[in-house]
Amino acid sequence: MSNAQTAYSEDVQDMLKVIADLTGPPAGAYNIRVDGKSVGRQSSSNIEIKSKENGQGIEIYVRPGTKGEFVHIPVVVDQSGFSDIVYNDFYIGEGADVDIVAGCGIHNDGTHLSQHDGIHTFHVEKNAKVRYTEKHYGEGNGSGERVLNPVTVVHLEENSYLEMETVQIEGVDSTKRVTNGDLKDGARLVIKEKLMTSGKQRATTEFNVELNGVGCSANVMSRSVAKGESFQAFYSKIDGNNVCAGHSECDAIIMDNACVKAVPEITANHVDASLIHEAAIGKIAGEQITKLMTLGLSQSEAEKEIVKGFLK
Amino acid sequence: MLELKNISFSVTDDAKHKSKEILKNVSLTVDEDSFVVITGPNGGGKSTLAKIIMGIEKPTSGRILFQGQDITELDIHERANLGIGFTFQQPVRFKGLTVKDLLRLATKKDMRTDELCVYLSEVGLCAADYINREINASLSGGELKRIEIAMLRARGVELSVFDEPEAGIDLWSFQNLIRVFERIRDEKHGSVIIISHQERILEIADKIVVISGGEIAKTGKKEEILPQLLSESPACCEFYKAKTPREA
Numbered sequence: 001m002s003n004a005q006t007a008y009s010e011d012v013q014d015m016l017k018v019i020a021d022l023t024g025p026p027a028g029a030y031n032i033r034v035d036g037k038s039v040g041r042q043s044s045s046n047i048e049i050k051s052k053e054n055g056q057g058i059e060i061y062v063r064p065g066t067k068g069e070f071v072h073i074p075v076v077v078d079q080s081g082f083s084d085i086v087y088n089d090f091y092i093g094e095g096a097d098v099d100i101v102a103g104c105g106i107h108n109d110g111t112h113l114s115q116h117d118g119i120h121t122f123h124v125e126k127n128a129k130v131r132y133t134e135k136h137y138g139e140g141n142g143s144g145e146r147v148l149n150p151v152t153v154v155h156l157e158e159n160s161y162l163e164m165e166t167v168q169i170e171g172v173d174s175t176k177r178v179t180n181g182d183l184k185d186g187a188r189l190v191i192k193e194k195l196m197t198s199g200k201q202r203a204t205t206e207f208n209v210e211l212n213g214v215g216c217s218a219n220v221m222s223r224s225v226a227k228g229e230s231f232q233a234f235y236s237k238i239d240g241n242n243v244c245a246g247h248s249e250c251d252a253i254i255m256d257n258a259c260v261k262a263v264p265e266i267t268a269n270h271v272d273a274s275l276i277h278e279a280a281i282g283k284i285a286g287e288q289i290t291k292l293m294t295l296g297l298s299q300s301e302a303e304k305e306i307v308k309g310f311l312k
Numbered sequence: 313m314l315e316l317k318n319i320s321f322s323v324t325d326d327a328k329h330k331s332k333e334i335l336k337n338v339s340l341t342v343d344e345d346s347f348v349v350i351t352g353p354n355g356g357g358k359s360t361l362a363k364i365i366m367g368i369e370k371p372t373s374g375r376i377l378f379q380g381q382d383i384t385e386l387d388i389h390e391r392a393n394l395g396i397g398f399t400f401q402q403p404v405r406f407k408g409l410t411v412k413d414l415l416r417l418a419t420k421k422d423m424r425t426d427e428l429c430v431y432l433s434e435v436g437l438c439a440a441d442y443i444n445r446e447i448n449a450s451l452s453g454g455e456l457k458r459i460e461i462a463m464l465r466a467r468g469v470e471l472s473v474f475d476e477p478e479a480g481i482d483l484w485s486f487q488n489l490i491r492v493f494e495r496i497r498d499e500k501h502g503s504v505i506i507i508s509h510q511e512r513i514l515e516i517a518d519k520i521v522v523i524s525g526g527e528i529a530k531t532g533k534k535e536e537i538l539p540q541l542l543s544e545s546p547a548c549c550e551f552y553k554a555k556t557p558r559e560a
């Protein structure tokens with residue numbers, strides 16, 4: 001075991017397992033941030049991670065042509081009442097093909113609000129490919145709120161590709177997620193969001209996509225489950241400014257006394273812009289529950305399996 | 313092993329403010345390890361009767377006995393756990409749940425690919441191609457029907473109720489499906505009720521029940537009922553033969 005790992009508290013280790021599937025320092029490039037400080041960092045020969053000059057985050061440089069490497073940048077907030085804001089900039093060189101695993105976990109056993117606002121900016125050069133996954137998770141026994149407000153900005157150069165998968169399943173009291181993208185010729189952006197809220201949690205998602213280049217495309221998909229008294233809002237704005245294709249889809253299961261709102265806005269500024277928005281909000285289909293009950297599951301077990309499958 | 317005693321089922325028609333009787337005083341016995349085929353005209357009440365056996369609909373009056381136990385008041389999953397299984401005439405689709413997930417829920421255990429293969433290949437599907445497919449709109453109607461059948465087979469229950477299992481299955485697969493049902497009959501492990509309009513399926517029955525207008529119109533041994541059914545020509549054909557609109 002390395003020193004870096006033994007230095008983490010148990011809570012922090014648990015969090016790293018949940019949000020980044022890490023049981024120790026990962027192979028390849030990484031930066032682990034706990035309570036606002038970098039507690040472990042490694043660059044690889046192709047990927048350089050360095051602190052910003054103003055100290056408010058990191059810059060990640062991926063060399064052109066880098067293939068099959070991972071970058072892990074998990075963040076944990078373990079101290080009740082801690083409010084963290086960080087700016088991370090990614091520079092993905094031409095033709096690179098990498099996986100970036102981010103994630104933020106808040107463990108709050110105290111009474112104060114703990115918050116993490118991560119602003120991630122991606123500069124994806126020509127023909128580069130990025131798979132970006134981000135998991136959000138909150139836990140702890142305190143009454144202090146757990147707040148996460150991630151902002152992701154994606155600049156896609158010609159024929160580049162970014163696929164973003166964001167998951168927030170449990171324990172975050174309030175979240176406002178903003179994702180902005182602009183795309184040049186032939187660029188593609190795919191966003192998959194999975195969200196579950198319960199209790200009095202609130203989650204707002206906002207997507208703003210500018211389809212500027214010839215033949216560029218964006219596909220934004222959100223699947224969510226709202227339970228208890230929780231509230232979810234889904235805003236998706238896609239502007240088609242060229243020959244392009246845009247698709248956004250919001251599919252929500254509503255339970256108990258929850259509230260879900262979906263507001264699509266699609267604007268075609270070009271005759272060959274093809275834009276589609278689909279939104280469906282509803283309770284679990286009765287016949288789905290019936291089917292699982294014919295296999296021997298009770299009604300509540302059936303609902304649980306349907307939700308689990310839906311968010312998988 | 314299954315006894316339906318004077319089952320009636322009515323629904324209230326909201327538009328007309330009156331109740332509509334869908335099943336009228338239906339009594340039926342299914343013997344241990346027997347193979348019963350229910351047939352009859354569309355809208356006759358066959359699917360409704362199957363749903364009443366599974367507990368999806370509750371009868372307005374009458375009792376249901378399963379292996380001597382009165383199950384009339386039991387919920388769907390309780391009946392399922394006693395050993396009753398049902399395939400839907402129109403299988404349900406799920407977003408996210410895969411073939412493997414449903415088979416795991418059906419059998420209550422994690423099955424290896426080779427185990428899943430046994431059940432899926434029986435209905436003509438290659439496990440490798442299907443286990444990770446979602447049971448969603450991307451599956452064809454015929455594929456969905458086959459998965460539905462495989463799921464019930466995998467459960468290995470005492471009483472299996474199939475609602476028009478052959479509907480939407482292509483001709484080649486139909487031959488194989490008949491073989492599956494012949495095997496089920498010969499295995500003599502549990503009783504089977506199949507709702508079907510197919511002569512080939514009627515042929516493998518021990519007992520045939522004809523339901524029409526919510527009532528049992530005929531019931532008896534296959535040898536007795538099948539020749540009668542084949543000699544009758546449906547009324548609509550007479551009409552059709554008499555005159556086409558163009559000639560009129």
Ligand SMILES: Nc1ncnc2c1ncn2[C@@H]1O[C@H](COP(=O)(O)OP(=O)(O)OP(=O)(O)O)[C@@H](O)[C@H]1O
Nearest residue numbers: 323332334352353354355356357358359360361401
């Ligand atoms: N909930 C309901 N409300 C109103 N009418 C119903 C309801 N359920 C069934 N029915 C009616 O009861 C009749 C019997 O339906 P059922 O589905 O049992 O027929 P079936 O014999 O299975 O027909 P098919 O061969 O077409 O499958 C039909 O006329 C149907 O429209």
Ligand SMILES: [Mg+2]
Nearest residue numbers: 358359360401
């Ligand atoms: Mg029917």
